[in-house]
Amino acid sequence: MSLSDQAILEQLQALDRMHHLHPFTDPQAVKKAAPFVIEQAKGAYITGQEIRLLDAMAGLGCVNIGYGREEMADVAAEAIRTLSYYHSFSAVSNPYAAALAGKIAALAPGDLNKVFFANSGSEANETLMKLAYLYWRRKGRPNKRILISREYSYHGSTLATTRLNGNRPMIEDFGLDGGADVIKAISPFWYRCGGDLEPEEFGVHAAKEIEKKILAAGADNVAAVIAEPVQGTMGAVVPPQSYWPEVARICKEHDVLLIADEVVTGFGRTGNWFAQETFGFQADMMTLAKGLSSGYAPISASVVSDEIADVIEGQSGVLQHGFTTSGHPLASALALKNIEIIGTEDHVTRVRTDIGPYFAKALKSLEDHPLVGEVRVSGLIAGIELAKDKETREQYPLEANICNHVSQMALVRGLIVRPAGNVVVLCPPFVITHAEIDFMVGVMRDALDETYKAIHQS
Ligand SMILES: Cc1ncc(COP(=O)(O)O)c(C=O)c1O
CATH class of the missing domain: 3.90.1150.10 (Aspartate Aminotransferase, domain 1)
Known part of the structure; x- marks a missing residue:
């Protein structure tokens, strides 16, 4: 569709203003000014x-x-011609999803080897919230329900992930505040919260604040700490190097799962395949989205450690969770090619x-x-x-x-x-x-x- 014709452009803008409710946009602004197409x-x-x-x-x-790569277009065309869709429920797979799960497991740090596919970062985080609950229930510790996230965090827009976010209006606008099952710790945001402490001292201090929250809630009641290695959306908060190893140590000591939300940082953003390598720690679970397909298709992954997979898979009974498009062949094919490009071009x-x-x-x-x-x-x-x-x-x-x-x-x-x-x-x-x-x-x-x-x- 060419927008060089002014009449077509104006028609599209009018349709958009009339019928398109935009994400994270002030609807009044769309009413006042035509959208940029x-x-x-x-x-x-x-x-x-x-x-x-x-x-x-x-x-x-x-x-x-980068945008508009020919090799991605070729892969998309081939995937659609070969297998435009099939689901992955009930032990059915497709070549693209199987290969992609293997590729992610091969690249992921440590024993993060089991992959669940969804469509967005929010769904991936919500999947891990549910898997954390399931894990503790299967371990006979159903009281471990509390999740600790942090100020300045962003983990998604679904009902459950919204409550993890550090941005108050995102929660309050929908009346989702309150509830003792989500606790916020401070962010390792030295510039705003560090006071007189040196950055590395503050890193340890911020980690210890998480420990205080765990102890106050009772470690027996805490399921997981969920955190972005670098807090992206709320201001690119790069933590002091002392922070992450201490958080990981604290979680291990108190038997609390650590979830690394690598939706932004995964696939090379911080100079390693995953930010866990950049900041020297290992999570029990991680989420991936964005750079997984470089935005060529909606796809996300929730990855769990062997130990967690063993507990979840150790009992028979259906995993009561999934999406129509989990492991979608087109999205998986594009993610595979994207990872190949990142690798062959040594990005x-x-x-x-x-x-x-x-x-x-x-x-x-x-x-x-x-x-x-x-x-x-x-x-x-x-x-x-x-x-x-x-x-x-x-x-x-x-x-x-x-x-x-x-x-x-x-x-x-x-x-x-x-x-x-x-x-x-x-x-x-x-x-x-x-x-x-x-x-x-x-x-x-x-x-x-x-x-x-x-x-x-x-
Ligand atoms: C760290 C992080 N987690 C989760 C999400 C949610 O991802 P999505 O918008 O794909 O649901 C985002 C989105 O910006 C993010 O930055």
Whole structure:
């Protein structure tokens, strides 16, 4: 469909405004302004309404191998021609899902060897919530029901995963607050919560706060701790290196399962296949989505350790959980090809040793800007923390919309970034080049300058 015809474009925009309820969007904003319609995407760029933009967000942090790859189109066509659909209930499989489960098990850290497929990161996390409950019930410990998540976390939009999130409005808007079965611990967000502690000291402190929550609830009542290795959506919170080994130790000591939500960090984002390697720990369960197919198809995976699989599989009785499209052949074929591309093009090494360090150094150069409190980077995910006062780390009030202003100034200069409260998040595709990173940082400096000027003129 070509949008070069203005009449067609306007017709589509009218249909969208009338009938499309957009996720994470203010419906009033859609009423006021026509939606921006994206028509094409290739490599690290998207094009819509004759505007080409460098996408420093890889969609929603998912398009790791870049947009519009021919080999992915070929695989999709072949999979549809060969097996357009069949389910995976009742011990039925298909070649793509079987091969993909094997590939994930081969790549995953330690003994994370058993894979359950769903469609989204939210479903993958909710699957692990249920599997954690099932595991403890099968172990004869049905009281272990409490889940500990953290402030600044994001784990999904389904009814159950919403309650894990660290963002209050996401929970309160639907009246989902309350309930003693989900407890929030502090985030290892040194810049905002670290006070006078050195980052590494604070890492241990934040881990010990999880231990306090476990002890207060009673370890016999706690099923699992669920956490993102790097908190992506709520501001690219990169924890101090001391944090994760201590959290893993605490969970083991108190017999609490550790769930690593690697929906964003999986498949190379932090410079290793999984962030557990980057941060030196091993979870009992992990979730994968986004980079699993680089957004070419909706697919997610919940992966559990041999020990958990043995308990769940050790008793006969149907696993009462699943989705019509679990292990979908098309999505599985695309995920397999995506993983092959990440491997053959050696993107993980490139993120760790070349493009990641280049990205970090370039973005860190913005720390001298009067609006920038801190730049945090892990591999190819970064957060530029805006500050009203660099010394005291005071933030601008959210109502001042400073971060939205910076992001808007970047957009009009051809760059997509994501405002998250007072943090500008960048999470580019792995195919990004050094020259594109130079462009990105130049645009960010201009956008920060423009915003600083606007603040001081008003
Ligand atoms: C860490 C994390 N977990 C889970 C999710 C939910 O994934 P989905 O939007 O595919 O349901 C997201 C989405 O951004 C995420 O960042």
